[in-house]
Amino acid sequence: MATLYWFRNDLRIQDNEALARVIDSGEAITPVFVLPEGFSELSEIRKNSLIASFIALQADFPTKISILHKHSDLLAVANQVSAGKVISMRAYDTTGKLLQAKIAQELFEAGIALELVGSNYAVTPGTVLKDDGSPLRVYTPFYKRWSQFDPGRPIQVSLQTARWIEYQSGFELPTATFEVRAGEKFALETFAKFRKRALSNYSDGRNRMDQSGTSHLSHALAHGEIHPRTLLVQLGDSPSEETFRKEICWREFYADVLFHNPHTLTEYYNEEFARMAYANPEKDQELLVAWQQGKTGYPVVDAAMRQLLTTGWMHNRARMVVASFLVKDLHFEWQIGASWFEEHLTDFDPASNAHGWQWTAGCGTDASPYYRVFNPILQGLKFDPNGDYVRKFVPELRHLVGASVHTPWEFIDGYSLGYPAQIVDHAKERDEALARLKALKGQ
Numbered sequence: 001m002a003t004l005y006w007f008r009n010d011l012r013i014q015d016n017e018a019l020a021r022v023i024d025s026g027e028a029i030t031p032v033f034v035l036p037e038g039f040s041e042l043s044e045i046r047k048n049s050l051i052a053s054f055i056a057l058q059a060d061f062p063t064k065i066s067i068l069h070k071h072s073d074l075l076a077v078a079n080q081v082s083a084g085k086v087i088s089m090r091a092y093d094t095t096g097k098l099l100q101a102k103i104a105q106e107l108f109e110a111g112i113a114l115e116l117v118g119s120n121y122a123v124t125p126g127t128v129l130k131d132d133g134s135p136l137r138v139y140t141p142f143y144k145r146w147s148q149f150d151p152g153r154p155i156q157v158s159l160q161t162a163r164w165i166e167y168q169s170g171f172e173l174p175t176a177t178f179e180v181r182a183g184e185k186f187a188l189e190t191f192a193k194f195r196k197r198a199l200s201n202y203s204d205g206r207n208r209m210d211q212s213g214t215s216h217l218s219h220a221l222a223h224g225e226i227h228p229r230t231l232l233v234q235l236g237d238s239p240s241e242e243t244f245r246k247e248i249c250w251r252e253f254y255a256d257v258l259f260h261n262p263h264t265l266t267e268y269y270n271e272e273f274a275r276m277a278y279a280n281p282e283k284d285q286e287l288l289v290a291w292q293q294g295k296t297g298y299p300v301v302d303a304a305m306r307q308l309l310t311t312g313w314m315h316n317r318a319r320m321v322v323a324s325f326l327v328k329d330l331h332f333e334w335q336i337g338a339s340w341f342e343e344h345l346t347d348f349d350p351a352s353n354a355h356g357w358q359w360t361a362g363c364g365t366d367a368s369p370y371y372r373v374f375n376p377i378l379q380g381l382k383f384d385p386n387g388d389y390v391r392k393f394v395p396e397l398r399h400l401v402g403a404s405v406h407t408p409w410e411f412i413d414g415y416s417l418g419y420p421a422q423i424v425d426h427a428k429e430r431d432e433a434l435a436r437l438k439a440l441k442g443q
């Protein structure tokens, strides 16, 4: 009898509990990967990044991993290879949980078991609880408890002893249209370089948009090319390593929050914010498109949105600045921005994205208070002090030297290369956002 191994976003070999389980079972294994639903609607960069992750995994895998067109094909393939069981990594996010429940039911009706093993987290979502057994709603106490769990040593996986049965699905992943570096080896190399390059200064360097002060591991973590346990065991106790550990924990905190509150993938964590007055994406489409395309007339916002379009990644501080701008300067609901990020971010993660947006919008856990409105000009001057970040992504401002890129309106030639005028007045819209909050609170 064979066992089907269903690769999800665990596109790695080492430190993969589910893969270790299927190998330990001693059964012949048929590995499969299913093209994610909605794949064709993703941006080219996101599609290519997923293809690159898969190709890297396949290159290191001793047998062909069969590509399936849709999840309902799992049952047909399991039947064809006479599998008694399907093994996969357990998902904890809203969509992943629904999908695995549906597939478990379909398989069960055919007499096939779905065994879900492990996760992409050091501490499984749902594990960290208060003394009374309820979930935590605030990050700092979550971190204190999370730190007390020992994630254990990375799991060594050997593919040598396994027996494989290839399944020819006749379907292939679309061909990449450009090259993206990805995969388990690249993730390990990226971490090793980050430890040499930037980890010792991470506490300060992580906020600078113009510098490469962060790990750039979010893509690898989102695709499961590396397990956070593999990162955590290599960290010491220096202040910067502690800060990095805390960032890994933010990812786990949001996964935990989403696990306990699955509706907050698309709905307000703090429900009262659903009643606030918001802009209409159809009526105010021009403003929305200007934000999406990086043409708001606010240099840091535009650099960040163009960084997203051209690289599929955006600096964390820039994510906060553009999210604040969309919600508080343009008054759109956070979900509109979260969907745009989902389409374009190669590190898209349902929990970190939904709750990163809700935090910035002021309606999430630990919410940065709604009345905190990021000033995009001051953020630029502080976290891109020499203007290099803006010049890199906004060619219409490359003629301006140093920090002057942040205030092109102060220079006679500031707009000479066609940089757009500001689409709104930040000071005015800040007051408007606060007035809307006051109206909400007064209701």
Ligand SMILES: Cc1cc2nc3c(=O)[nH]c(=O)nc-3n(C[C@H](O)[C@H](O)[C@H](O)COP(=O)(O)OP(=O)(O)OC[C@H]3O[C@@H](n4cnc5c(N)ncnc54)[C@H](O)[C@@H]3O)c2cc1C
Binding pocket: 206, 214, 215, 216, 217, 218, 219, 221, 222, 247, 248, 249, 250, 251, 252, 254, 314, 315, 316, 317, 319, 320, 323, 341, 345, 347, 348, 349, 350, 352, 353, 354, 356, 357, 360
């Ligand atoms: C509006 C908004 C949307 C976001 N959407 C996503 C998303 O879809 N996917 C995603 O991985 N991160 C998201 N983040 C969090 C954060 O911006 C990215 O994880 C980070 O920029 C990735 O770069 P890095 O790997 O170099 O991070 P590093 O600073 O090197 O951090 C290491 C790892 O810690 C985790 N991490 C760091 N900061 C955060 C954070 N604030 N919240 C959760 N996890 C964090 C990530 O897994 C990251 O790879 C979002 C933040 C905001 C404000």
